[in-house]
Amino acid sequence: MGDRTRAHSGAADGAATPCPPASVRNVVLVGHSGSGKTTLVEALALTAGAVNRAGRVEDGATVSDYDEIEHRQRRSVQLSLVPLEWDGHRINLLDTPGHADFVGELRAGLRAADAALFVVSAAQEADAVAGAARTVWEECAAVGMPRAVVVTHLDTARTGFDAMTGVCARILGGDDPDAVLPLYLPVYGPEGADGHRRATGLTGLLSGRTGDYATGVRREGPPEPGRLPLIEEARGRLIEGIIAGSEDETLLDRYLGGDDIDLATLTGDLEKAVARGVFHPVLAAAPAAPGARQGLGTVELLDLITAGFPSPLERPAPVVTAPDGSARPGIGCDPEGPLVAEVVRTASDPYVGRISLVRVFSGTLRPDATVRVSGHGLTGRGHQDHDLDERIGSLSSPFGGQQRVLDHCAAGDLACIGRLTRAETGDTLSGPDDPLLMEVWPMPDPLLPLAVRAHGKADEDRLSQGLARLVAEDPAMRLEQNPDTGQLVLWCLGEAHRDVALDRLRGRHGVQVDAVPYRVALRETFGGPARGRGRQVKQSGGHGQFAICEIAVEPLPAGSGVEFVDKVVGGAVPRHFVPSVEKGVRAQAARGVVAGHPLVDIRVTLLDGKAHSVDSSDAAFQTAGALALREAADAAPIHLLEPVAEVTVLVPDTYVGPVMSDLSGRRGRVVGTEQTGAGRTSVRAEVPELEIGRYAVELRSVSHGTGRFSRAYARHEPMPQAVAERLRARESGQESGNG
Structure with a gap:
C-alpha cells in the first residue's frame, strides 16, 4: 500500500x-x-x-x-x-x-x-x-x-x-x-x-x-x-x-x-x-x-x-424512515435500489443560482427526474417542515471553475445539482412514489447572537428572504425573532461564522444590514408592597372620561407572572368595568414601569374606585388601571430581573481551574463538576445571560480551543444594584448617542 x-x-x-x-x-x-x-x-x-x-488562456488571461x-x-x-x-x-x-x-x-x-x-x-x-x-x-x-x-x-x-x-x-x-x-x-x-x-x-x-x-x-x-x-x-x-x-x-x-x-x-x-x-x-x-x-x-x-x-x-448507510416518521427497511449502497440521496451542501452562484451538492446513498440519480424533497424542519433554527416534489435539472461534477456534465450519479457517488430551488442542506431526495427521510446528522448549537436590522427602507423587503436563504444554506445558523425584545437575531457559532453571515447577506443576497447590540430579555418586579391611585377625569365637550381606581401591589415568588384580584365592595367600580381595570394593569405591566421591561411576579388587588353613570367607559378604566400601577411603582423599590442560564462546559482536565475561575468572574455559581472520561470534565454552573453573550468566543481563549458548552434558560432573578445602575447608565448613553 x-x-x-x-x-x-x-x-x-x-x-x-x-x-x-x-x-x-x-x-x-x-x-x-x-x-x-x-x-x-x-x-x-x-x-x-x-x-x-x-x-x-481564458478571456485573454492565462x-x-x-x-x-x-x-x-x-x-x-x-x-x-x-x-x-x-x-x-x-x-x-x-x-x-x-x-x-x-x-x-x-x-x-x-x-x-x-x-x-x-x-x-x-x-x-x-x-x-x-x-x-x-x-x-x-x-x-x-x-x-x-x-x-x-x-x-x-x-x-x-x-x-x-x-x-x-x-x-x-x-x-x-x-x-x-x-x-x-x-x-x-x-x-x-x-x-x-x-x-x-x-x-x-x-x-x-x-x-x-x-x-x-x-x-x-x-x-x-x-x-x-x-x-x-x-x-x-x-x-x-x-x-x-x-x-x-x-x-x-x-x-x-x-x-x-x-x-x-x-x-x-x-x-x-x-x-x-x-x-x-x-x-x-x-x-x-x-x-x-x-x-x-x-x-x-x-x-x-x-x-x-x-x-x-x-x-x-460503510453502513444512515437510518431512513417515511416522512411521517414511520419505520422503513434499511437501505444499502445499491444502484438498483430505491433512490435515497442527501443534500450535504447548498451554495449560491451569481451566474447559475443555487447549487446543491448531494451524496447518493441508494439508487441512481438522473437528470430531469422528479424527486421528493423532504426536510426535517428544524423549526427551532428557522426551518419549516417540507415534503414536496421537484424536478431536478442537470447533474455535474466540479472541475476547477467548471461543472462537468454527468449522465447519472449512482449509489456511493457525489454530484452537483443546479437550480434545486426548494432543497436545503440536510434534506433528503427520494423517489416521489416511495418517499424516504434520512436521519439528520447532529447540528452544532449556535451560541453567539447577532442582532440585525435592515440598513434602509429598500433593504426591509429583501431582509427576510435573504435570511431565509442564509439559513437554508447553513443549518448551523439559527434565526430567531425574539418575542421579548422584538430583535431579529441570527445565532452563529463564532465571530468568523458571524462575519461570513454578514458578508453573504450583503454580497450574495444583496441585503445591506446593520449589526446592533444584542439585548437580553430583562424583567422588572416590585421590591416591596405599595399602593397606587389611578384617576382619569376629563371633560372636553360631549361625553367625558371618568374613572378612578385604587390598587395594592405586592411581590410574589419568581415565576408567578401577574396576578389580578378583585376586592371591590359595594359596587364602587361596576362589575363590567373590573375587567377593564385588569386589562389596563396588564397592558402597563407588559410595557414596564421604570426601564421599559415587562413587569412580573406581582399580585395587583383592586380595592376601591369611583364611576360616573354617563362618563365612565372601558377605555377610561383601562387608563386608570395603568395610571394606578405607575403610581404604585413610584412608591416602591423596583428591581431589575435578569435571565440566568444553566451552563455546562466540557473541557480537558487541564483547563478546569481556568474555566471555573472565568465563570466566577462572570457572576456565575459553579454547582458541580463531573468526570466524563478520556481526561475531560463537565463543569455545571448558573450564569447571568448578560455575562455570556460572547462566551462562545471567549471559552476558546480560556481553553485553547478545546472546550465546548451548552446553555439553557433557568429563571429570572434580581440583578445586583450596582450592575443595574451600570446597565441603566449604559442604556442612557446609547439612547443619547442615537439621538
Whole structure:
C-alpha cells in the first residue's frame, strides 16, 4: 500500500465519468486551520493528473486548473469537492474548513465521506496542534470514521516528523497509542539556505523500499544502508501494531514464535485494519516543487486511499424512515435500489443560482427526474417542515471553475445539482412514489447572537428572504425573532461564522444590514408592597372620561407572572368595568414601569374606585388601571430581573481551574463538576445571560480551543444594584448617542 509506483489513470476530462460503488472512494480532509488541507488536495489532484500547471488562456488571461482550485478553495468557508481518478478508482476529495466556527461544514463532510485524511502541520507548535486536533479527531471518532494521519510542512517544521508522530499517538491514540504509527519514514536532503532540510523521499516500513521525489517524479529504489537500523526498529513497531489490530488471532502467535510474516499478509491486514477504523497510519506529504509533476508522498497517499480506505459498499448507510416518521427497511449502497440521496451542501452562484451538492446513498440519480424533497424542519433554527416534489435539472461534477456534465450519479457517488430551488442542506431526495427521510446528522448549537436590522427602507423587503436563504444554506445558523425584545437575531457559532453571515447577506443576497447590540430579555418586579391611585377625569365637550381606581401591589415568588384580584365592595367600580381595570394593569405591566421591561411576579388587588353613570367607559378604566400601577411603582423599590442560564462546559482536565475561575468572574455559581472520561470534565454552573453573550468566543481563549458548552434558560432573578445602575447608565448613553 503506497509502495507501488503507478501512473495515474485519470485525466481532467475523465473526472466526470461515473463509477460503480466498489470503485468509489469518498475521502474528507479534516484538520485545524493552517494545517495544509487545501494545498494537499491540490498536490493530490496534480499527481493524479486531474489538474495541471501548464496554464490555459481564458478571456485573454492565462490561468491553470491548479490555480483555479487553489483560488476557489482558499476563499471558501464551505465544504468543497474535488474529484479525481487513480488506478481505476474515482476519488472524491472533500475539503473542509479548519476553523472551529465551521464545524457544521466538517460534519457535513463526515456525512458525505467514508474515510478521512487527518491533516496536521509540523510547522505549528506541538501543544497548539494537540489542542486543535483533539476536538476534530473526536468529531471523526463519534461517527466511526476510518482515518489516516498526514503530516505536512516538514520543510518548515518546528516539530520533526518523529516528534509529531509521537504527539499524534499520544493525543489521538488515547488508550492505544500503537494504533497511530508511521507507515513511512521521510528521507531528508541536505540543509538549504534557510536552515531547513527538505524531505525528498519516503521509505516504506513494510516493503523496505524508498520512493525518491527529488526529480519531481517518484522513483523507487533501495534505502540508504545507514538508515537500515532506524527502519528496522520502526518496522518492528508497525508490525506489532498491525498484528494487534488484526482479525487473525493466530497471527500474534506466529509472530511471537519467530515466523517471518510475509509482506502480502501484513499489507492485507493493514488495509483491513485501516478500513475498520482500528488502525490509523501516519504519512508525510508536501506539494510539488515548481516544475515537478508529483509532490512528496502523494503517490503513497493515493495508493492508501484506493487500497486501504473503504468503499461505500463497506460503510453502513444512515437510518431512513417515511416522512411521517414511520419505520422503513434499511437501505444499502445499491444502484438498483430505491433512490435515497442527501443534500450535504447548498451554495449560491451569481451566474447559475443555487447549487446543491448531494451524496447518493441508494439508487441512481438522473437528470430531469422528479424527486421528493423532504426536510426535517428544524423549526427551532428557522426551518419549516417540507415534503414536496421537484424536478431536478442537470447533474455535474466540479472541475476547477467548471461543472462537468454527468449522465447519472449512482449509489456511493457525489454530484452537483443546479437550480434545486426548494432543497436545503440536510434534506433528503427520494423517489416521489416511495418517499424516504434520512436521519439528520447532529447540528452544532449556535451560541453567539447577532442582532440585525435592515440598513434602509429598500433593504426591509429583501431582509427576510435573504435570511431565509442564509439559513437554508447553513443549518448551523439559527434565526430567531425574539418575542421579548422584538430583535431579529441570527445565532452563529463564532465571530468568523458571524462575519461570513454578514458578508453573504450583503454580497450574495444583496441585503445591506446593520449589526446592533444584542439585548437580553430583562424583567422588572416590585421590591416591596405599595399602593397606587389611578384617576382619569376629563371633560372636553360631549361625553367625558371618568374613572378612578385604587390598587395594592405586592411581590410574589419568581415565576408567578401577574396576578389580578378583585376586592371591590359595594359596587364602587361596576362589575363590567373590573375587567377593564385588569386589562389596563396588564397592558402597563407588559410595557414596564421604570426601564421599559415587562413587569412580573406581582399580585395587583383592586380595592376601591369611583364611576360616573354617563362618563365612565372601558377605555377610561383601562387608563386608570395603568395610571394606578405607575403610581404604585413610584412608591416602591423596583428591581431589575435578569435571565440566568444553566451552563455546562466540557473541557480537558487541564483547563478546569481556568474555566471555573472565568465563570466566577462572570457572576456565575459553579454547582458541580463531573468526570466524563478520556481526561475531560463537565463543569455545571448558573450564569447571568448578560455575562455570556460572547462566551462562545471567549471559552476558546480560556481553553485553547478545546472546550465546548451548552446553555439553557433557568429563571429570572434580581440583578445586583450596582450592575443595574451600570446597565441603566449604559442604556442612557446609547439612547443619547442615537439621538
